[in-house]
Amino acid sequence: MAKRRVAIVGTGQTHHRSHRPDVNGQELIHEAVTRALEDADLSIKNIDAIIIGNMDHFEGINYVDCWSIDGSGGYHKPVIKLTTGGTTGSTLAIGGYHFVASGMFDKVLIIGWEKNSESDTTGAITTAFDPVWDRLVFAGAISGLAVEAQSYMAKYGATDRDGARVSVRDRKHACNNPHAQLRKEVTLEEVLASPMLADPIHLLDVCPRTDGACAVIMASEDYAEKITSTPDWIWATANRHKYTYLGDVNWGELDSMAEASKDLFKKCGITEPRKQIDVIEMYQPYSFAGIIWIEDMGIVPRGKGAEYIWSGATDMGGELPINPSGGVIACNPIGATGLIRCAEAALQVMGKAEARQVPDVNFAVSTGFGGCMWTDMLLHGKKKPNL
């Protein structure tokens, strides 16, 4: 249990692009860090500890905690690295929450980053899977997501047109976000006509590869309200793992998200998530997840995801907007991606999301997803949580 309340008091992001040859890793990290410090009106001297991470093997150099001091500002400070694959960014956020909630540190700087342009993404992702039992047929992120979608479609009769509707939504939302990589709308027809990568996933159903970094500053209650008049309070976090080999997965449902959601909502007294939550920033690496995982989250009953998406409820202006930032389909610097969801949810609660702002946000949810079918979740709120 948390010993004290924790809030996000500042966020910073790079302007994410497919290639950033103008900066190396340290310099990319530095951009996000300076923007977060400016946002919170703090200097690096005010920071007590740093948590940093990315997904190993994308850059051909590990141990970012050691070599990134110029970028992170970690000179003579406690620095720790967390890396959990796709969930790295959200795990960083949960780690930051633990650092502050435990009473160990008052102001923590959390950094997620990736330079996906520096290697072959499929090759790098493959290194996260068992070499003997998982790799023979494995084809990176897309293969696992495709088999999930196939299972779901066989069970509930969803179509690739349903998936495409989610891509259309997220790509439209991304046009409101100056930090997103892909800021151009797509149509249903364009998604369906784009090359088939792995049945039923088309090119425009999946996330791109991105260079980018995100930084978030968390502070204890003693400091949060002095730093900002609109802190984003972290109500609770939840995380679930369930995987040894890919063949052990219950394909077609994301069990880890179902369990994490139950845990998260129970901790916060959320009984009707669809009504009580105002916005979701979901780590949704492909379109069909936008249908399947809202069922796992308990937003709609099993098999009703597509209908809910088509109703427009998750569009901007709808009952429960999802991914006002454009989400992962529009931008995916992997080690930063989960932390960007957290930062975007914080912007929504703080009322600082500008053109992508959802009105009157009291509760926001941010999530993280890893290819090993893991889930991280955070609940963000405008009011202070009970301890």
Add this chain to the structure above:
Amino acid sequence: MENIEYIIIESGKAVQPFNYSVGMYGSKFFHELKNNRKFVGVRCPKCKKVYVPPRKVCGDCFVEMKEFVEVGPKGTIGTFTILRFAFIDPETGTQKPIPYGYGFIKLDGADTLFQHYIDVHDESKVKIGARVEPVFSDEKKGNIKDILYFRVID
């Protein structure tokens, strides 16, 4: 800032070979596959779930498993996809031949899914629930490639 051309330094063809332990359970699976063309799973004493590939511990119950059981060789397609995009296979450094069937096979008697290729010459037959059988390699290597692929049986 200076307007200059940004330089990218290439690593070259870096290679890092590994030697993977598969332990007693994995070794038993590969010996049986190589010598007898049989599939071995292991049953959890608590939840009774049969795992393929076999491993020492049931993750759900966190208890040791000792009861080996024969599964397959036939099974059904649990889920699958057909890979249609070209990519470099990091295991070989060469481009993977496409299209190929990426299958999760529920071997008869097993509760988990076994991953392998599915023959996709006739795509219309490749469906969730379709019956399949393994096609073995002539060469006996004692690894996962002793199976060439699974094919749909009518």
